[in-house]
Amino acid sequence: MATDVAIDLGTSRTRLATDQRGVLIDEPTLVALDTSSGDVVEIGDRALALVGRLPRHVVVFRPLAEGTTVDFDVTARLISGLFERAGISKLSRARVIMSVPTVATSIERRALRQAAVRAGAKEVTLMEAPVAAAIGLGLPVQDPVGSAVAVLGAGVTEAALISLGGIVTSAARRVGGNNIEENLASLLRIRHNVVVSPAVLEELKVELGSARGRIRGHSVVVRARRISDGRPVEFEVAPELVNAAVTEVASAAERLVQECLGDAPPDLSQDVSTQGVALVGGHSQLADVAELLETSTGVSVNVAHDPGTVIVRGLAMCLEQMSNLHSLFREIDR
Ligand SMILES: Nc1ncnc2c1ncn2[C@@H]1O[C@H](COP(=O)(O)OP(=O)(O)OP(=O)(O)O)[C@@H](O)[C@H]1O
Ligand SMILES: [Mg+2]
Structure with a gap:
């Protein structure tokens, strides 16, 4: 039987859900690629674990930027890999519902659709993210x-x-949120001559960042690399610096x-x-x-509550409605 799958493909995380089983996958939108053979080495959490430990010919790649596909072939391989990880067979010719940002152009929408088809989807329905979110929140969207x-x-x-x-x-x-890490990385590079890893940048944001510039805690010492001589150093990051990036x-x-x-x-x-x-x-x-x-x-x-998965849960709720409607169509066919 065909499986119906909800996919929320995000710049930073990809989520998969079904109406029966809920959220099955919530992993980073990352693919480790072998640049010499073009093969996918790892995807999702396992690709993230490889960051910083890879030989020169393997790169960890984000197939999405600003909410839309930059490489639909790699995106397709990510989706099919995650299908497999969720126990959804490629042969099941899934019916898929995906969220799309309201800003996505028609070309970007087509690329997203094609990526899902290439990954094995039989039918792809797109829904704008805020609508899926409102459904996931149980708001009276039809009223x-x-x-x-x-x-x-x-x-x-x-x-x-x-x-x-x-x-x-x-x-x-x-x-979005990732721009804070980008801003923080520039501030550290330009003002303080150091670079830190992406994971550290995110931790600093989560621990010290405030949307209102509030000082939430003390400075944090992080491992960094000094740009001028490439040496590893310990660097103290003040909450004010993080807030400047926010x-x-x-x-x-x-x-x-x-x-x-x-x-x-x-x-x-x-x-x-x-x-x-x-x-x-x-x-x-x-x-x-x-x-x-x-x-x-x-x-x-x-x-x-659990704000990151609201959209994929909303999409999964729509799947249920879609399968109800499909059964209606079958009744009429008889
Ligand atoms: N506790 C936290 N405090 C601050 N930011 C957080 C926290 N947890 C996650 N984030 C940020 O939330 C963002 C991820 O949000 P989300 O999973 O909704 O993005 P996405 O769906 O991948 O992206 P998009 O929909 O824009 O393509 C990241 O920038 C991450 O750093
Ligand atoms: Mg998102």
């Missing part, structure tokens, strides 16, 4: 009521107001949510003032982000 959602991801930030099953207003930009990204989220709500028709604005705005996506776990958005919008803002 004539405004539901506001902001998706704060690694490569894309988007806010949308949904009513009667569709997006009424939205605002999105290709900027500011621009946090204000982008602030502006997008304001823009989306500012365009809303009056009745729906009223709904948002009573219901508030729900935050999903891994980057919504950044300290003080909900407080920042509450101050700038004047409505209540809440981070969803």
Whole structure:
């Protein structure tokens, strides 16, 4: 029997779920590639474990940037590898539902679709991420009521107001949580002449970063490499430095949510003032982000439970509906 699979392919993580079994895979969107043979060496968590330990001819590659495919062949191999890891046979000709950022162009949408088809999908349905998020949160998306959602991801930030099953207003930009690490890496390189590993950059963000520039703790000593002579050194990172890397990204989220709500028709604005705005996506776990958005919008803002998997869970809920509809079609056929 065909398996129905929900896929949320993100810049930083890829998630797979089915309506029966829930979230099956939540792994980094990474592929280790042998550049001499073109073979895939490892994917996901196992590819991440190889970072920094690889021979010269193997590179760890992110097949997605800013929420969309940069290499659909590698993306297809990632998806089929993750299918296999989740115990979904390639031969099952799965029916797939995938999320796509609202900012994705038609070419990017086609590439995403083709990647899933190449990985073995029989049918691919795309759903815009904020809609999938609202469904995953159990919001009344089909009703004539405004539901506001902001998706704060690694490569894309988007806010949308949904009513009667569709997006009424939205605002999105290709900027997200990963830009904080990029900014921090530049600050460390330019101001302090050191480089640190991507994992350390993320830890610094999670431990010390605040969307409102609040000092959350003491400086942290990290292992770094001095650029001038290449020597390993210990370097003390102050919370102020991390917050300097956060500011621009946090204000982008602030502006997008304001823009989306500012365009809303009056009745729906009223709904948002009573219901508030729900935050999903891994980057919504950044300290003080909900407080920042509450101050700038004047409505209540809440981070969803397990915000990173809300979209894939929403997609999986749609699969259930889709299979119900398919059984209706079969009834009519008889
Ligand atoms: N506790 C935390 N504090 C701050 N940031 C966090 C935390 N946990 C995860 N993140 C960040 O969340 C981001 C990942 O979020 P998510 O998994 O929603 O992204 P994605 O779906 O891969 O990206 P996109 O949808 O933008 O393509 C990363 O930038 C990660 O560093
Ligand atoms: Mg995402």
